[in-house]
Amino acid sequence: MIKKFWPILGFIFILFIFFWQFFFKGLLPIASDTIVGLYYPYRDIYSKDYPNGIPFKNFLITDPVRQQYPWKKLSIDSIKKIELPLWNQYSFSGTPNLANFQSGVFYPLNIIFLLPYSFSWSLFIVLEPLLAGIFMYLFLKNLKLVNLASFFGGFVFAFSSFFVTWLEWGNILHTALWLPLILLSLDKLRKSRIWIFVLIFSLSSSFFAGHLQAFFYSFLVSLFYFLFRYFEKKELRFLFLFSVSSALSFLLILPQLLPTIKFIGLSARSSDLLIWQQEGWFIPWQHLLQILIPDFFGNPSTLNYWGVWNYGELSIYIGIVPLIFVLYSMLGRKEKEVIFFAIILVLAFVFSLPTFFAKIPYQLDIPFLSTSQPTRLIYLIDFSLAVLAGFGLNKFIKSNSYKNILVSLLVLGGFFALIIFLLLLNTFSLNTSNLEVAKRNFVFPFAIFIVTSILLLLKIKTNKSLTYLLLSGLVIITIFDLFRFSWKFNTFSKQEYLFPKTQTTSYLEKNIGNFRIATTDPRIYPPNFSIIDEISSVEGYDPLFLKSYAEFISAINRNKPNINPPFGFNRIVRIENLNPRFLNLLGVKYILSFSDLTSLGYERVFQEGQTKIFENKNVIPKVFIAKKILSAKDKQQVINMMFENSFEPRTEVVVQDLTNLEIKGKGEVQVKSYNSNKVEVSIQTSSEEFIVLTDIFYPTWKAKLQNGKELKIYQSDYLFRGVVVPPGKNVITFYNALL
Template identity: 40%
Template structure:
């Protein structure tokens, strides 16, 4: 009977996840904001203008990152693997940047096996569906191992998969992929503490490897730290002072940790190398800004998720942004979590309650949370602490399950005052909130806040109704003698809470038709047909926003990522200032150079410029128009590979940049380097040339014809992992012209091949 009951709850978990993903499972829509791509950005708006004069309607303007980072990165990497190519380089953004080393590609994530069997868009959708389903199943089996009632286990599982963090970051297909393994890791560690098992050892190793390969290092580190603390606490609880027991268990988990590290190194080693050569430590956000930590006032979102509005309805008026701060797990689960913290006394409450408050102290702007930023601890100072919401929501979901379980088991032993004390706290909170909304003048609020509170007023009605329904149902338990009726009341609490969380998740999450996903436009077709080996740039971030070009295989000088090469950031810093000044500049992850009259525009091979404006510049010629988007050809663009007559050796990078700006008209003939390059200065003859034969992601072939030894410049950003072969013999690449690639080519006919 118990097995049938348990299976029925698992079936309902499948059903609820299926209902949430019905647009995908039934209608074939994909869980990605493709509607925002065509509704917010050009040239897609131009393409849609004939049918949607006011623009294509889109649901959620907040979560465009998946269509600009995760989806294109993985698409490019997996496509290269299918072609038998190791996916090391992405030539389409940042004028060239590492691909495999970018952890967001998640190229080795085990669930990527799906992409072998079905098309990319469908596999992406199925992976996100499995993300929620597996998170629910793993939470279910872990909570069941804590010997909780089936309905409490179900309750906690639903609260977890539709929590604020899991909903807000669902479509990234990285953060939640890393988080879903958390309960399974805890379960595996519990099993191995009790008794060694090869089966659970394999599960533990597989789960932890999956966390590190899922595509989000910060979430992976949170999971690692949390599960390690859990492990140490559980070993201490089971050891009973036995040093032998502690030694055996710690040794086992050290060995599994080493195994996980070795397997994960295929992704982590390149990632850490990339980070060390990146601009990450310079491009820091100000940790003192209001949205770095979880703002104190946003704690209200744990019980009223849309108190400050919602980006979907276009009325969010709180500190930006909604997705970082919403920790909602459902009002009823939150009340039961508080109930468990106050009245349940056991080791489970002690651990998860303690971890909850520790995580809150880290995520909130407390002195404790600010320590890593005040001390400027490497790497940690670059991560936004509000993302610790993943652990906060996880602890709350478990506490909610513990609370409902305690209520189920002790429902007749509890006195009425205990129930009233918990509900009274929340009723008092809601009374205060209504007081703030209805009588704002008493508190001398600004006009902006008073206007915002009108949005809060509408969004507080539904949670208030939930609170009264919950209070009525819970209080009724004390006056019902029938066990069957009590179970019905508890079931109503679970059903209403589940429906509330479904409503919350569906409101925020867009599903888009496949035909909206990177559609062809007249503009993209023009660039495909004419760009060849050159690059393009845009004069407005709403035109072909950074990284979209990956899906069209169109090389661009812009890019959007938290990790990008330091030497390219220095180029863009100089480019943006129009000065020989490469001091660190804060780009906040997005590099969009827009200075047309600068040497880098020509030198980096920017052949086309996309703009909304009439660009009255003698070096530009308008060659195409689609809607508002105009395409200009740069008449002064340099070849992507060329030979120079002279090399001037200097001592510093600053001197190189200063000389380049002073002699910008001579850069087709003269190169600068800090290396002592011995090449005789000779005038270039007409018969000497360099022509790109082929240009692919990981290999560039150039036919070179020279009468003398020459320096060949390839206007790609210098990166030490590139190798060069001249007539099949390895040679050396030198950084020239600040940070471009240069190689000395012997006289005669040569095939120069750059490989990574």
Template identity: 35%
Template sequence: MVKAALRKWWVFGLFAVLLSVFFYKVWLKDLVPFPGDLLVGAYYPWLEYKWGYEVGVPIKNQLISDVFSQVYIWKDLAFESFKNGQWPLWNPYVYSGYPLLASFSGGVLYPLNMLLLLGVDGWSMMVIMQVLGSLAGMYWFLRLRKLERISAVIGAVAYAFSAAMIIRLEWNTAGQVMWWLAVNMALIEYYFEKSKRAAVLIPPVIFMLITAGHFQTMFYGLVLILGYTIFKWIGKERKSGVALIVAMGLGLLISSLQILPTMVMMSKSVRMAESAIARDNYGLLPWGNLITLWAPDFFGNPTTINYWGVINYNETIFYPSLIGLVALLWGLFNWRKIRKENRFFLIVACVAVFMAFDNPLGRLVYDLKVPFLSTGYAARVLVILVFACSVLIGAWLEKLKDMKRKEVYLPLVLFGLMALVSIGVTS
């Protein structure tokens, strides 16, 4: 009885250990995952005080100032508005004021903002929950796809601790979207493979995904959700997916409380007309940046103050993990042998790569001026690559024990050749 329980529940114990180790500074040192060093070490009036240091507080990462200059302030202001019985329509504290609800990155309608009732502890809980939720959501999705526990665990860890999560961890927005993306995908799988009752949960989960506060991650997530729904629906009875589509439509309808104000404000925003993003080539990566698929810090890292790549680290990181890349290469070489569901994610991964790099497909979003999407950097499609590769990791591990030596070694050999070519291109 005990052994059976251990076999079933060891996964959650492992997740708890991983989170405890990764966030040990929260538990043991009572620190908050918040860039306070940057706030007091680079901004007045705090900069004038040295806080016990000879020349001021050392700054760890200069790229995440939006956390305290925008996201935290907006969330806290919205929560205070709700506490005071007011609808959070307006932020009166900047210049003559500007819309608060319409500022998408604030995620002012996101239900988990209520954790800010606990102050900074609530903020820490939100940061941790986005990793935990992504672990649990991806694990559930992979298990529904009939993968063994160990394969599902490794795929879930690759997703929840991916570059897409870590580079924006303290923003508390993109990671929240990743959490609800995984849950949405699991619900779609559950709907088609187990019970149509799963449709009842779709509207609130869609609402959580949209209000979490990161527009491009949300947009790409919704595209993946819709694409996977259509893929699962093909070949089944016409009416089998109707309830799911209706549920998604209801989720979008509820989320219009956030979407419509944002669309109105963005249509009047200077971002729709400015050329700043064009000067950075829209964030489309040069082909030499392919090396970051397996060496994310090849061009340096802002925390070690040695970054020498294009644009900045956050907008060029494109790393699906080493095991994710191996699984992707394995899928490419075994197209005919893998399940059709895995082919879907293989196509998603390849499309994501082409959309991030400078080529006709990648430029299409910007040449066509796709509303709201063409104002963001191209490499943010990383979230879709990471999701697809995490699924492929599980599939690769399932097949590993039955592979011939050639099947095991070929992706590794190609991996090495690609690394050598990329080093030659960038040197």
């Protein structure tokens, strides 16, 4: 029994070693140390003992605490209330949550979040390399590789650079880990009906996990693999089963796909400042050195990274031992699967490097592709390399070819020799500090290569009784190599650092009501942090955000009615101009600042450490009755009118598609109940009136009277919701729908 399942048990054992700090010390695999080390008001509560902030390991992996962790918590909290988490009222003054895709609302493995959230999140991260390794093992085993080679390929995939650098994000690796199971299902599809369901489940799970680009790559490889298998025998039954499985998967993902497509169409994604001409958009040629020396350009965790742009986006590394076996797999007689994945590898390199072909989607402005950074193709590079490494070890175990292993070692050794030569001559014209970083980080991979070469040559000449001992030694070297690589980059932090309660956040929770906050410094309560405390903010951080909101905030920051892109911010939207007129309209009741804002008319009401809270006494109510309707012909005229000095946002409203409505602007209105998916407003008037709810307009929001009559929602004051209400005493319900 143990002999049969030792690879699975081996993965579990390895995971306990890799995540030992979580299992035995209670440290969480998330960069919570950056919360208390970088950001206020959290730094304030530790300022006595750590005046410069608590030391943190890696500034580059703050995105999970600023995006994935809060989004997932918001979604899970709603699901636990038996509510669909359609809307995020806490970022961007209100924005789609389910439709942003990365929340992963429908992902089946969300079931683990029935446990306490921070613990569940940690298990969510632990599952990534575990499932990736097991699924890859099963796939390679099905391709007739021996246990050790299948295990080896699974481990290499699970701890490759792509998995290491994206480990703590959650969604992207949960999308990627299903690929080997999808390919296994395709191979098994003709043998048993159960594999139809496995294929549908793995395809839809990959989609629901929450990273559209990674899923797109997975689907492409799956499609190519199907065609590869189909043209082997050209069985119509296989084509039929694949078509049915794909069609059912497509129907299954529609509840997520359709809202996301709608959101993308209304977003500022096409105006993203990550333009493809900038350095680092593609993998720079020089960064191919990281295939051999992962930290040739330094490492952000040691604060000595001097390479192009983002270490995590450009790192390609599967270990020295696996790389030798990749070369070995390409020599001599090659299995057809080796040829297939070698082609995938070449294509992934062609479209991720700054080649002629890679630039075509951006030059033609092809939707989706033109806004997707091609460096994420490292996912397919690492996947293909892991498969080839497994095949290489399998061939080595079976064939024991002295010539081919010698060629592999000579090729890799030649590259190492070339790098030594270039470093000694300083051909790259590096400054002294960067050169020292490169030289120092060269030593470890080169030492691994030397030790591996000795073991491989020993294996060639030794008797069979020592063969598996030496092969096991190679696997252990690989584990050590990739564990060291990952432990150096990733963070395990104390539970107490994960969004600790502060006096500042407690004050806001107690007093904010249905209003919003703004900040004057990116170090204060960064965008999306307020989700954790259920405090609404005008700020937000997301690749997808409404174009109308980007235009409006950009106009405020420019202090003129200019709504043309570029908007001056890159996925992180903040207000930099504290113009009272627009802060009032946006419902900003409190402003967090380091500096004094009393000269601008705001009153300081609280201070904790360096963080001050200022109250805006003139904030406009969440809902009000307009006394005058101004009609505009287009959105440019709307913003023009709102910037006119004569415009009074407290009593006037600019509407684009409403004319000939006579109102008196009299009556009483107030918010009766308020939550993310439903707002109830009670109103009493003697005549037909127009009310404005200063929540973000979005097509999925509907409105109705208590008698069930639907009301049209007008986009009012560029961003908000307005409705015409009949005379009398009424309750208006604003409610959100999936589509």
